Amino acid sequence: MERSQVHNFAAGPSPLPTSVLEEAARGLVNYQGTGMGICELSHRGKEFKGIISGAEADIHSLLSVPDNYSILFSQGGGTSMFSSIILNLLAAHRLSSSNISLPASSYTPPNIDYIITGSWSSKAYSEAVRLCSPSSTSSPTYAIPHIAANTKPTGYTTLPSKEEYKFSSNPAYIYYCENETINGVQYSLSDEFSFPFDMIPSHIPIVADYSSSFLSRPIPHLNKHAVIFAGAQKNLGPAGVTVLIVRNDLLVDTSLAYSKGGVIPTPIGMEWKIMAENGSLYNTPPVFAIYVCALVLKELVRNGGMEKMKEINEEKAKRVYQVLDKVETIEKMKGVVREKKARSWMNVTFEIIEREEDFFKGAEERGLRQLKGHRSVGGGRASLYNAVGLESVDKLCEWILEFSRV
Ligand SMILES: Cc1ncc(COP(=O)(O)O)c(C=O)c1O
Structure with missing residues (x-):
């Protein structure tokens, strides 16, 4: 499977920007033309x-x-x-x-x-x-x-x-x-x-x-x-x-x-x-x-700093919670955190009321990965860290809606 086909919602370790990983891979082999990889250079150099x-x-x-x-x-x-x-x-x-x-x-x-x-x-x-x-x-x-x-x-x-x-x-x-x-x-x-x-x-x-x-x-x-x-x-x-x-x-x-x-x-x-x-x-x-x-x-820094991240992250969380609140009314899935103002922008926890395994199976088929809740609490969790793009969030929302209507 290609990296571009996957939407990774892991809670940590979690996705990193592809451009960063590509540059890091180059630096691992040859850091800025030194002929040595970053892990081969003195930390005091x-x-x-x-x-x-x-x-x-x-x-x-x-x-x-x-x-x-x-x-x-x-x-x-x-x-x-x-x-x-x-x-x-x-x-x-x-x-x-x-x-x-x-x-x-x-x-x-x-x-x-x-x-x-x-x-x-x-x-x-x-x-x-x-x-x-x-x-x-x-x-x-x-x-x-x-x-x-x-x-x-x-x-x-x-x-x-x-x-x-x-x-x-x-x-x-x-x-x-x-x-x-x-x-x-x-x-x-x-x-x-x-x-x-x-x-x-x-x-x-x-x-x-x-x-x-x-x-x-x-x-x-x-x-x-x-x-x-x-x-x-x-x-x-x-x-x-x-x-x-x-x-x-x-x-x-x-x-x-x-x-x-x-x-x-x-x-x-x-x-x-x-x-x-x-x-x-x-x-x-x-x-x-x-x-x-x-x-x-x-x-x-290049992408506009914290105010820009805030704007994007707020929008990502809003889209997922809106969909969860919508499907809650038909009793298929619901967000775990009831108080809207206490909801995390980064880790959206949710309950799959019926056919939980089918939800995760369908998610996998659509490239939506690492959506299971922490082993201590179960259910689902979508982590929406900085490297998770709006398009991944939209794919997740589409699947939640599709799953809840069947
Ligand atoms: C909020 C928070 N605090 C502390 C920890 C513990 O971190 P570590 O596993 O690096 O010790 C975690 C790990 O996920 C965390 O999410």
Whole structure:
């Protein structure tokens, strides 16, 4: 089958622009006439340094990242970020002016707040419980994970209303996931179901998992965040690299924090300060993944940046949800997320009420690929990342309509 015959709706790893893959394939064999492939060049050479600094500059300009933030490239995916957030931010809390001079015996473990809106924020919270509040009474408690809101009782089909948020007093940070890839809920850009920045005092660090919506539209209130992270494998590039945007005052010496007592030691490859001081090159980075990300970023800049992506992505999501709402009335298929303002633009989750296998079989025959929902929830999921074109969306809509009428 030809690439042009396939409409790929994978949730990640997901499709990348064909032009980028073609250029990456050339660079893999011979990077810009050096006679050597990109994976054969030193990560400390001028070629790779040019690539990584170009990628950083493009993220900076695409998202209007203020100058008091660093853009870092790390490994270990979103999952490692769940852990490194805890380690770095608890170290920063320990070194804050009100705590730094306290002896370990007087240091009180802080609250850390998690907003649970789906599988990924739930996993991040579980990691906080695992690392910070051990089950054995003989082990120390490093922080008290607190659930500030939880939409599990709804099956993660909506987002919390403003009244449902119950933040703890003075947490070391507040964590949320902007787009839940498995469940298909996303914070909206408008008032209803937008993230409640106005409820949070400005000194509390806000951490956001943007893995599945990074670079799909502008990030609202980026400068109110302390940390934003995203695994590359949705909108940005191949799996293997994670982008981290971190406010510079949170780049702290975790060894110093550890020496004060009351915090968990941070593995060296997870310390953001060391990563920043070394331009993300403290250890050998995933050069090929970063190279492809750099090519995708260049293309995004050429194509009109975030406002243009927003326009296209909004239109793509609108078309799919409109069709799902239409067929819902004849009870064949329906969107999982009931609140329209909480619906993800990137991952449209849906239920096939009758003959599910026939739906997927027909989709395959039409070149509509990787439409099954995550194994933990079943059903269908169409991921509409940046590289999925309007024509693919229209093919999917046509099939949903055709299937629902038989
Ligand atoms: C929103 C979100 N966060 C975190 C992760 C975990 O990322 P990884 O598999 O790279 O560890 C994923 C993976 O799909 C995700 O979609």
